[in-house]
Amino acid sequence: MNRRVVITGLGVCAPNGVGLSDFTNALLEGKSGLRYQPNLGKLGFGCQVAGEPLVKDQLIANYFTPLERRGLNATGIVYGVIAGVDAWKDAGLEKNITNEPSWDRGIIFGTGILGVDKFREAIHLIDEGKVRRLGSTSVIQTMASGISAYLGGLLGCGNQVTTNSAACTTGTEGILMAYDRISQGKAEIMLTGSCSDSGPYVWGGFDAMRILPRGYNDNPTKASRPMSATAGGFIPGSGAGALMLESLESAQKRGAHIYAEVLGGEVNSGGQLGEGSMTAPNSMAVQRCIQNAIRNSGITASDIDVINGHLTATSKDSLEIENWRTALNRDKGDFPYINSFKGSVGHCLAAAGSIESVATVLQFKEQVVFKNVNCEDIHPDILSVIPASSIPRDTKNHSPKVIAKASFGFGDVNACVIFRAFSKEQ
Amino acid sequence: MLKEEKYQKLKDIIKIYLPEDVSVTDIAQDSHFMNDLNINSANLVDIVLDVEDAFDIRLENEDIEKMQTVNDAMAIIDAKLAEN
Numbered sequence: 001m002n003r004r005v006v007i008t009g010l011g012v013c014a015p016n017g018v019g020l021s022d023f024t025n026a027l028l029e030g031k032s033g034l035r036y037q038p039n040l041g042k043l044g045f046g047c048q049v050a051g052e053p054l055v056k057d058q059l060i061a062n063y064f065t066p067l068e069r070r071g072l073n074a075t076g077i078v079y080g081v082i083a084g085v086d087a088w089k090d091a092g093l094e095k096n097i098t099n100e101p102s103w104d105r106g107i108i109f110g111t112g113i114l115g116v117d118k119f120r121e122a123i124h125l126i127d128e129g130k131v132r133r134l135g136s137t138s139v140i141q142t143m144a145s146g147i148s149a150y151l152g153g154l155l156g157c158g159n160q161v162t163t164n165s166a167a168c169t170t171g172t173e174g175i176l177m178a179y180d181r182i183s184q185g186k187a188e189i190m191l192t193g194s195c196s197d198s199g200p201y202v203w204g205g206f207d208a209m210r211i212l213p214r215g216y217n218d219n220p221t222k223a224s225r226p227m228s229a230t231a232g233g234f235i236p237g238s239g240a241g242a243l244m245l246e247s248l249e250s251a252q253k254r255g256a257h258i259y260a261e262v263l264g265g266e267v268n269s270g271g272q273l274g275e276g277s278m279t280a281p282n283s284m285a286v287q288r289c290i291q292n293a294i295r296n297s298g299i300t301a302s303d304i305d306v307i308n309g310h311l312t313a314t315s316k317d318s319l320e321i322e323n324w325r326t327a328l329n330r331d332k333g334d335f336p337y338i339n340s341f342k343g344s345v346g347h348c349l350a351a352a353g354s355i356e357s358v359a360t361v362l363q364f365k366e367q368v369v370f371k372n373v374n375c376e377d378i379h380p381d382i383l384s385v386i387p388a389s390s391i392p393r394d395t396k397n398h399s400p401k402v403i404a405k406a407s408f409g410f411g412d413v414n415a416c417v418i419f420r421a422f423s424k425e426q
Numbered sequence: 427m428l429k430e431e432k433y434q435k436l437k438d439i440i441k442i443y444l445p446e447d448v449s450v451t452d453i454a455q456d457s458h459f460m461n462d463l464n465i466n467s468a469n470l471v472d473i474v475l476d477v478e479d480a481f482d483i484r485l486e487n488e489d490i491e492k493m494q495t496v497n498d499a500m501a502i503i504d505a506k507l508a509e510n
Contacts, residue, residue: 066442067442067443067469070442070472071472133475135471135472135475136468136469136471136472137472
């Protein structure tokens with residue numbers, strides 16, 4: 001069984017926009033979601049810039065009951081629920097209000113670490129000998145699968161409800177897990193996405209590794225510079241993205257709006273061998289991941305006209321471009337458009353793959369390639385591999401046909417998914 | 427503190443934990459938290475903490491086990507306040 005799978009809903013809670021319309025406008029204009037974070041300054045972080053979605057209490061009240069809001073101290077759950085419920089509604093679906101679980105609907109919603117602030121609260125109480133004061137929500141807000149559990153209960157899903165975790169590939173991997181489940185006929189509708197908490201306890205470890213830029217604390221919107229000669233490291237972000245994947249049959253039966261088709265993809269690992277390590281990718285595996293994604297999707301490399309890279313704004317950007325070129329085996333002048341949204345949203349870690357995939361898919365709807373920001377000065381090593389015209393610095397009118405989106409993560413793990421503009425004919 | 431005042435304070439705590447199909451007017455002195463008011467056992471833990479904060483008392487495990495109905499809770503609160 002190998003059924004066609006389409007995207008029928010999107011939801012997003014990102015540093016540069018909460019909700020699809022704000023997010024789309026921000027991407028069209030290249031508006032930054034990166035800001036100076038006073039709490040990071042107070043704590044003496046080297047990098048005091050980060051991306052955090054601006055979520056008002058009033059908005060939270062639309063998604064959580066007063067009871068759920070009491071003691072709610074897990075930003076990842078807030079972002080994930082907003083994005084997940086929005087995607088569900090965007091697909092034209094209702095909450096399940098019957099007494100029977102929706103057996104053919106499931107959730108794969110990933111995260112890296114969840115409820116860090118809640119966990120800190122618990123640690124303090126426990127160390128003071130007050131374990132009895134934790135209350136009933138400490139576990140559900142700090143278990144990794146808390147996000148899929150919250151969404152599963154809100155939506156009444158009866159198919160697989162789980163949380164995947166693969167560092168910065170989490171969101172992209174989740175799309176492929178959901179795709180597999182539907183394409184194999186095990187589910188009709190899967191909500192997939194990922195979320196990442198905000199705050200010093202998530203971002204501190206990266207600051208300690210000295211991989212974040214320290215020279216932009218008074219110029220935050222310029223701090224994240226993918227593909228730029230002056231790129232100095234990634235800016236950490238947070239938030240959530242969500243996509244509704246659905247069998248074509250189910251979508252057509254419901255008369256749902258179809259954003260794009262998921263053709264398939266690939267996940268793999270470089271085994272931390274060769275040039276690969278815990279924190280660096282093995283190029284052999286990256287290239288193989290892209291090539292297998294193309295093969296698994298039944299297309300050829302020349303069909304791809306747009307790429308959304310991982311491109312975090314570190315010295316590895318040039319290597320990633322080289323890997324794309326080698327994997328696609330396209331001439332320099334024939335290289336697809338390529339963009340990175342990390343210039344305006346930062347690197348949203350476990351949420352990166354899903355937020356960026358939502359943005360990637362929005363390009364089909366808007367018939368554009370969203371601009372790259374902060375790379376007026378493209379790195380010379382990149383320009384020796386692909387032309388400047390492949391890297392739009394202004395949002396470009398272009399109806400994408402096939403977009404490849406990849407994410408790479410700590411642990412030397414890779415994921416590449418192939419999206420195609422939807423047409424009824426295969 | 428008057429009995430009526432205590433009861434109102436307790437009702438204000440309980441009402442937050444009521445599921446959608448139970449209303450505040452369903453709360454009676456002899457209501458059983460789990461059987462009549464459909465409050466789940468996890469939330470009973472939170473009610474205990476809220477009662478501790480609101481009345482500035484501490485409930486022990488055996489108090490919590492005895493706290494099955496609204497009346498039980500009232501009696502335990504009275505006893506703890508008398509101790510203070």
